[in-house]
Amino acid sequence: MSRPAIAWINLDHLCHNYRLLQQAATDASVMAVVKANAYGHGLNLVAPALFRAGCRLFAVTDADEGAKLRNILRSDDPAGDTEIALLSGIFDAGDASLATTEHLTPTISDSAQCDMLQAADFDGAAWIKVDTGMNRLGAAEPQVLIRQCLQAGIQIRGFMSHLACADTPLHPMNRQQAERFASLCDQAAPQLPRSLLNSAGIISMPDQCLDVVRPGIALYGAEPVAEKPMGLKPVMRMTARVIQVRDIKAGETVSYSASFTAETSMRIAIVSAGYADGIPRALSGCGQASCHDRLLPVTGRVCMDYTMLNVSDTNIQSGDNVEFWGMELAANDVASMIDTISYTLFTGVGERVRRVPV
Ligand SMILES: Cc1ncc(COP(=O)(O)O)c(C=O)c1O
Known part of the structure; x- marks a missing residue:
């Protein structure tokens, strides 16, 4: 008999939340953020349930988590077609090689990451991460990075950025970051897909769902914006x-x-x-x-x-x-x-x- 400390994981509630987010995102695709063991809920439970609910885009932190997820999805997706994005990109040559063999989709924030992928003969696609004001990961000027990726044979999946204040709908930074993102993408490669919003962003700035949204916490049923509850169910x-x-x-x-x-x-x-x-x-x-x-x-x-x-x-x-x-x-x-x-x-x-x- 194991210790009676149990986290009960309600997969019906998870799928309910996924469907609500998909409705809220209208035409954008939902990339389910399942990093850190699906926010502690158990990646082995959460990912197959989301896959069966129709999810084909996932995001984790790094290549180790990505390889784990690829393995978990193997029986549902033997061809490995599901996208697994790496939000922190790659850290070293080992990660670059895992990204290549496991067909992962890293984010790239700087030229060193691009070099490591090239050295690992990476021939897949990568998101270009751009910083629009949070001053966390991301390139300030993506053009140089795009050129370098294309020369290295890396396809560009799209542009990704992250809001600093999405849980405060009227915060002026939200609009400033969205405008900066639009302008950087327009200048660099206007035809490529764009992804800006996390859970709170989907509620705070529904007009910015763009091509792909990246909810994490809302999938797990915690309302991301207290004053605008979505009807999520706790997982x-x-x-x-x-x-x-x-x-x-x-x-x-x-x-x-x-x-x-x-x-x-x-x-x-x-x-x-x-x-x-x-x-x-x-x-x-x-x-x-x-x-x-x-x-x-x-x-x-x-x-x-x-x-x-x-x-x-x-x-x-x-x-x-x-x-x-x-x-x-x-x-x-x-x-x-x-x-x-x-x-x-x-x-x-x-x-x-x-x-x-x-
Ligand atoms: C780049 C990025 N996108 C999306 C998310 C998901 O955010 P949330 O759980 O607030 O929806 C995170 C979470 O930390 C993130 O770092």
């Missing part, structure tokens, strides 16, 4: 089991550093998941879990393997399962309680947590 439900219940007296303390002292007698449940499973330590003394329609305060410090909950005045018993986020507690709400984002909750789910499809 991950993070649960663990009550493995012991104990009564403590006033004056006793709970967990490391004795940071919590009981003011009256109370009942504490010890739950089988801690920060090594992805329950953020920042929830110590301020978070909640849910069970039988009750919200149970996290009491004392979250430990590596356990979290203690106040279950006074409840009939919660050993063997009950509690939810840390998912259906009853929205991941976005849990994240904002500790000043973070749902991305960090999902990607923080530990390797030892089983991902179980439902």
Whole structure:
């Protein structure tokens, strides 16, 4: 019997979200962003489900993730026709060789990446990444890079850029970046496909869906723009089991550093998941879990393997399962309680947590 810390992955909800995004993107194609083990949800579960829902464009971070994904899709797509874009491009000669053998589609941000691909006899296509104001990855002037790629026998798949403030629909940078992107693409190669928007961008700037959109977080059901919910459904439900219940007296303390002292007698449940499973330590003394329609305060410090909950005045018993986020507690709400984002909750789910499809 494995440890009862489980991330339940609802693949129907995933496909529902994919379809909603495809509708919102109108004529643009949806490139599903499944990097970082599908944002912690399990690439081996998420990618085949999306493929069967019709998705033929995927994005991961690097060549290792790309090769893993190619392998996962092998039985559904034996010819390897599905596009697997590498959002960080390639880092070294090994990556360039994997991109060649696994028929991956890197992004290229600088001439060194182009050189490495040429040296690996890469004869596929690559996205040209352009920086339009975020000052992260991307070429400032793509013309030189395009020329270099074409001389190296690399086809140009299109242009890609990324918005810095897409989750704030009225932020002036959104329009400035879109205009800069349009002008750079028009000057460099107006006929080539363009991709600008992530999840929040699809909601904030629907007129900029262009040829390909790249949603990540929305696929997993976290609303990317709080004030404009799309009707997404949560994909991950993070649960663990009550493995012991104990009564403590006033004056006793709970967990490391004795940071919590009981003011009256109370009942504490010890739950089988801690920060090594992805329950953020920042929830110590301020978070909640849910069970039988009750919200149970996290009491004392979250430990590596356990979290203690106040279950006074409840009939919660050993063997009950509690939810840390998912259906009853929205991941976005849990994240904002500790000043973070749902991305960090999902990607923080530990390797030892089983991902179980439902
Ligand atoms: C280049 C790029 N495109 C798309 C995405 C997906 O973003 P989101 O999960 O906000 O939809 C990311 C995520 O980090 C990204 O780096």
